[in-house]
Amino acid sequence: MRRLGLDASFAAPSFQKQAEHAICAICLDYLEDPQEVGCEARHVFCGPCIETVLQERKPCPSCRGHFSKTQRAPALLRNLIEEVQWKCLNFASNCAFTGTKKELEKHIDSECPEQETACPFEGSPVRFNAKAAHLRSCPKFPVPCPNQGCAMIIARAEVSHHVENACLEGMVTCTVSGCGSRMKRKLVDQHDDENMKKHFKLLHEKVVDMETNDNLELTVRFPNFEAISAGTQKRTLDSPPFVFQDMRFCLWLWPKGDLNSSVGQAALYMVKKDAYDRTLTFTVKPKNCGEVRQTFRRWASTAGGDNQTCVPLMCSSRLHERLRGGLWSST
Numbered sequence: 001m002r003r004l005g006l007d008a009s010f011a012a013p014s015f016q017k018q019a020e021h022a023i024c025a026i027c028l029d030y031l032e033d034p035q036e037v038g039c040e041a042r043h044v045f046c047g048p049c050i051e052t053v054l055q056e057r058k059p060c061p062s063c064r065g066h067f068s069k070t071q072r073a074p075a076l077l078r079n080l081i082e083e084v085q086w087k088c089l090n091f092a093s094n095c096a097f098t099g100t101k102k103e104l105e106k107h108i109d110s111e112c113p114e115q116e117t118a119c120p121f122e123g124s125p126v127r128f129n130a131k132a133a134h135l136r137s138c139p140k141f142p143v144p145c146p147n148q149g150c151a152m153i154i155a156r157a158e159v160s161h162h163v164e165n166a167c168l169e170g171m172v173t174c175t176v177s178g179c180g181s182r183m184k185r186k187l188v189d190q191h192d193d194e195n196m197k198k199h200f201k202l203l204h205e206k207v208v209d210m211e212t213n214d215n216l217e218l219t220v221r222f223p224n225f226e227a228i229s230a231g232t233q234k235r236t237l238d239s240p241p242f243v244f245q246d247m248r249f250c251l252w253l254w255p256k257g258d259l260n261s262s263v264g265q266a267a268l269y270m271v272k273k274d275a276y277d278r279t280l281t282f283t284v285k286p287k288n289c290g291e292v293r294q295t296f297r298r299w300a301s302t303a304g305g306d307n308q309t310c311v312p313l314m315c316s317s318r319l320h321e322r323l324r325g326g327l328w329s330s331t
């Protein structure tokens, strides 16, 4: 039994009169399971409505007549009630449907374009005529994970979160910095197990790197730059020494190029002036000249020898251009 809140005003044209016989005088709604009471006029009410009256031994609600039992309304009357045609509950919104109560239920449940229904996934009201469109974009609509092999069904709005953070079939990059391996999320543990040594080494290097992280910004001036770069001879210019990580360095510059460089190219070296017992990797960024990464390898002083060692930084004609001012900023 379903209550639609029908009253005579919902009767389709030409059914107004008949509709009056289809309304229960107790609940003022469509007569459900019509039962005839034993009063003289044999009034008819919904089964559930009259049941309580009967149990409380009250008189007929319509005529105050006494009755002690009810019985199913005659088939003729039941047919009359069932055949009444009703307008759609949304007739005020211009739905032109008419039909029996049974047909109206079906219409409301599955056809009426004006009927509001709840989105089955969100519970929010949606009109029938907008439901299909809504479901195509409903954020809670369940969709399969796009990753092959993952059988998860997820709310549409959760897909990207699932893929990025949870999907076992999703590709992830090893979180150990420097490892760079890509694998499915479900294989991360296995990867970690298989790469313990490598990871440990990378993490250790990272720690060392962080401990010794240092930046030095300085301007290096080459004495006699103009004079020497104006000459034709390949000669070297030594910058004054500077200290970085407790060690002394300087720069060597061949404005006209060194033995290994081509004509018109300047060459620049970084020179380590002391003996050292560790590897030093550094990045040099000459002003406006890009950057160079170089490494001084562990190198012990030889007894009585020259402790200086150098690594090339740059050798280019562009460098020569940049050096015209003779002014350097190096970090």
Ligand SMILES: [Zn+2]
Binding pocket: 024, 025, 026, 027, 028, 029, 031, 032, 045, 046, 049
């Ligand atoms: Zn009733």
Ligand SMILES: [Zn+2]
Binding pocket: 037, 039, 040, 041, 042, 043, 060, 061, 062, 063, 064, 065
């Ligand atoms: Zn009565």
Ligand SMILES: [Zn+2]
Binding pocket: 088, 089, 090, 091, 095, 096, 097, 107, 111, 112, 113, 114, 115
């Ligand atoms: Zn309708």
Ligand SMILES: [Zn+2]
Binding pocket: 119, 120, 121, 122, 123, 134, 135, 138, 139, 140, 141
């Ligand atoms: Zn929805």
Ligand SMILES: [Zn+2]
Binding pocket: 145, 146, 147, 150, 151, 152, 162, 163, 166, 167, 168, 169, 170
């Ligand atoms: Zn997935």
Ligand SMILES: [Zn+2]
Binding pocket: 174, 175, 176, 179, 180, 181, 191, 195, 199
């Ligand atoms: Zn890794």
